[in-house]
Amino acid sequence: MFKILLIEDDATLFAEIKERLAQWSYEVHGIADFTKVLETFILLKPDLVIIDIQLPKFDGFHWCRMIRTHSNVPIVFLSSRDHPTDMVMSMQLGADDFIQKPFHFDVLIAKIHAILRRVYNYNTEQMKLKTWCGATIDFEKNIVSHASGSIELTKNEIYILKLLIEHKNTIVTREDMINSLWNDQRFVSDNTLTVNVNRLRKKLDELDLGRFIETKVGQGYMATEVTPKYD
Structure with missing residues (x-):
């Protein structure tokens, strides 16, 4: 079972994403304290991170930089912001994908499958x-x-x-x-x-x-x- 850290402050969206991903046997964890995102990441050791850009205290770009100082774990940005500079910035920081809100859950799940398959090669002999x-x-x-x-x-x-x-x-x-x-x-x-x-x-x-x-x-x-x- 893959562990996913979902860094999303919208409680309703978080619950819906968690429920959808649980149907695919993904173990989804959230953030209790948005000043301690990095500490949560280090303790959890997730296989993939999904992160919003607009967050309390510090934005998603900040936490992406912090995570990248510790790990090469795959990161997917999930944001309502659609300016090209946001997408470029996320890629420059080492993100693996950028999904714009609103999105179709089938697209999110397909992208997660593809990234995990590529990074962890879990479909091999x-x-x-x-x-x-x-x-x-x-x-x-x-x-x-x-x-x-x-x-x-x-x-x-x-x-x-x-x-x-x-x-x-x-x-x-x-x-x-x-x-x-x-x-x-x-x-x-x-x-x-x-x-x-x-x-x-x-x-x-x-x-x-x-x-x-x-x-x-x-x-x-x-x-x-x-x-x-x-x-």
Whole structure:
């Protein structure tokens, strides 16, 4: 899940953008104190920044300069200002795109997809394939391969496994898992989550991997990581 820092002081627009991006599983964060934009950025470490030009205290250009002293994270300006000098200035400061308000949400989302795909190359074979506990997971084909064989998972099972591995060695709460699955329009039932995790663990047992999906009573689940030993 990509983290996006949305630096926008219009509460209504912020809420609408956050809701739209959540439908694409983007994790959107805002600014509580517009005098501490840089501090928020450093703590959050977002994958992309969307920033308005007209902001309280200091404008978007100022914060773009500050962010650029610390990071090359992709930056998109979102502004009602349409003077060519604003667009030129944003590009000179190192922004990746400039979107003028009002805008169509499909355009915003398409641009975000394109920038993240270009910068992080998340659609490559490297991201489709992942290793975990000596096994190779093909997220495109829903197959887990190990020296002892391979298994095929359902879409729900591969999604759960992916979510747990992305947060390996960290407890993922049941609430967070259900919310994530809800945003992905899969299922929300607490009982259904339990059933799917149990099915996933049972399948992984065929490869002696089920033991690495731990149940944390009263909290959630955790995928542990081990370094495989070779004779």
